[in-house]
Amino acid sequence: MIPYASWLGNGDNAWQMTAATLVGLMSIPALAVLYGGLVQKKWAMNTVLMVFVTFCLTLIVWVLWAYKMGFGTPLISTYVGDPRTILGANALEGQANIPLLNGLMPAFKLPGASVAYFQFVFAAITPILFIGSVLGRVSFKAWMVFVPLWITFAYAVNAFLLWGGGYWAGKGALDFSGGYVIHLAAGVSGFVSAAIIGPRLKKDREKAIPNNLMFVAVGAGILWLGWNGFNGGDPYFAGSDAAAAVVNTNLCTAVAMMVWILMDMFLTPEKKPTFLGGLNGMICGLVGITPAAGYVNGMGAIVIGVVCPAVVWVAWYTLPKYVWPFNKVDDALGVIYTHGIAGLLGGLLVGCLADPNMIEYIGVGKTSSIDGTGAFYGHPHQLLVQFLAALTIIIWDAAVTFVLWMFIKYVLRIKLRFTDEELEIGDIAIHGEEVYPSEQALTSVTAQAEASPTTEEPVRVDIEE
Numbered sequence: 001m002i003p004y005a006s007w008l009g010n011g012d013n014a015w016q017m018t019a020a021t022l023v024g025l026m027s028i029p030a031l032a033v034l035y036g037g038l039v040q041k042k043w044a045m046n047t048v049l050m051v052f053v054t055f056c057l058t059l060i061v062w063v064l065w066a067y068k069m070g071f072g073t074p075l076i077s078t079y080v081g082d083p084r085t086i087l088g089a090n091a092l093e094g095q096a097n098i099p100l101l102n103g104l105m106p107a108f109k110l111p112g113a114s115v116a117y118f119q120f121v122f123a124a125i126t127p128i129l130f131i132g133s134v135l136g137r138v139s140f141k142a143w144m145v146f147v148p149l150w151i152t153f154a155y156a157v158n159a160f161l162l163w164g165g166g167y168w169a170g171k172g173a174l175d176f177s178g179g180y181v182i183h184l185a186a187g188v189s190g191f192v193s194a195a196i197i198g199p200r201l202k203k204d205r206e207k208a209i210p211n212n213l214m215f216v217a218v219g220a221g222i223l224w225l226g227w228n229g230f231n232g233g234d235p236y237f238a239g240s241d242a243a244a245a246v247v248n249t250n251l252c253t254a255v256a257m258m259v260w261i262l263m264d265m266f267l268t269p270e271k272k273p274t275f276l277g278g279l280n281g282m283i284c285g286l287v288g289i290t291p292a293a294g295y296v297n298g299m300g301a302i303v304i305g306v307v308c309p310a311v312v313w314v315a316w317y318t319l320p321k322y323v324w325p326f327n328k329v330d331d332a333l334g335v336i337y338t339h340g341i342a343g344l345l346g347g348l349l350v351g352c353l354a355d356p357n358m359i360e361y362i363g364v365g366k367t368s369s370i371d372g373t374g375a376f377y378g379h380p381h382q383l384l385v386q387f388l389a390a391l392t393i394i395i396w397d398a399a400v401t402f403v404l405w406m407f408i409k410y411v412l413r414i415k416l417r418f419t420d421e422e423l424e425i426g427d428i429a430i431h432g433e434e435v436y437p438s439e440q441a442l443t444s445v446t447a448q449a450e451a452s453p454t455t456e457e458p459v460r461v462d463i464e465e
Contacts, residue, residue, distance in 0.1 A: 009109030019233025023121040026226035034219025041211035042426025044435035058124040070159030078167040081160045100165020130190030132333030136200040154400040173389040177234045179291025179346040187340015189401040199330035231293035245293035248301040255305030256285025284309040287342040292350035295372035300353035351386035
């Protein structure tokens with residue numbers, strides 16, 4: 001009797017499941033708490049619930065058909081994978097396999113469940129990220145319909161094209177952990193969604209004050225450290241490239257955060273460092289290094305950590321004021337900037353900075369090592385491939401997002417945004433709960449006792465007693 005199959009590497013599997021859990025923590029609780037603290041207090045619980053529900057819906061869709069669409073056998077040439085379930089015993093406990101990558105990377109030392117769950121948390125965080133574009137007005141019911149459709153027709157296609165051995169993978173496009181598949185996609189789809197759904201109430205846009213910066217700090221810290229699993233888990237093996245990816249991730253992020261803070265200190269009228277500014281810089285660094293983490297050396301990580309926040313900082317303070325369509329779209333938390341633009345920049349920079357001495361998989365005998373070579377190392381064609389792959393993601397995701405919202409609105413007849421009355425009130429109107437319940441001027445409250453299953457009638461509590 002043995003505990004695992006001969007092909008399974010227990011160290012690799014332990015790290016893969018740990019990395020997946022770290023990435024899962026980036027969604028729940030990190031982004032739930034971060035976004036929930038950034039919004040007005042009347043939308044905090046709506047935000048948190050949207051994050052958790054998105055996580056749930058994505059997992060259900062993922063195991064029923066979407067995972068195989070992204071990492072299975074082709075359905076339509078090298079563009080779309082064949083939807084199949086992964087609920088059987090062999091799919092969960094058998095040796096993991098991505099058919100189009102057989103022979104192009106080492107055989108997995110992981111069970112199918114480890115790879116499927118690792119890729120699930122990547123899928124889940126993508127629509128969770130662009131929740132930030134539509135907060136404070138998107139219909140909860142419409143969002144519940146949108147998420148499964150978007151995972152199916154946008155995310156799974158992106159994953160197949162770049163990670164599952166599809167068209168752009170075959171052309172040599174580099175996207176180590178999702179600068180394009182996740183962040184560029186989130187930025188584009190979030191921006192299109194915000195444009196279609198329309199802006200928040202005017203007074204809410206004018207008084208968009210975070211309700212709890214300490215919650216934001218907690219969420220940001222978990223997000224940062226969770227990124228060690230995001231980039232460190234992507235080689236699928238607990239090797240030296242995974243370790244280098246973790247160091248590059250943290251180095252780039254540290255540089256990026258300081259660049260944004262320094263730009264705020266010296267280039268803004270207030271000349272003040274702010275935590276929210278530092279948070280934007282931090283996210284730019286995390287996003288920018290994501291497509292490059294295992295392909296660039298430490299100096300490349302520093303370059304990305306300087307360029308991404310500097311460009312996004314300029315875009316953040318200029319595009320919403322002066323440039324169409326950015327000045328017409330209410331992207332509530334600026335997802336198009338910190339994820340869309342930063343993801344695009346990171347993907348293009350890896351086309352310049354990928355170091356062939358950064359080996360992802362070591363070649364043996366006549367088999368070549370697997371690495372990336374950028375324009376600065378003698379392979380300028382890589383930059384063109386990166387640009388065209390990015391253009392594909394932008395066009396496809398924008399089109400799919402638009403069509404899905406139109407389908408929900410005109411075919412399913414579901415309103416895309418809350419009524420003005422609901423927008424005025426927020427969480428209480430939508431969910432019947434709020435993040436900081438007020439006791440002022442209340443003589444009684446009615447508790448529909450979901451927490452007390454033995455209570456047959458609603459309980460009235462006299463607060464003044």
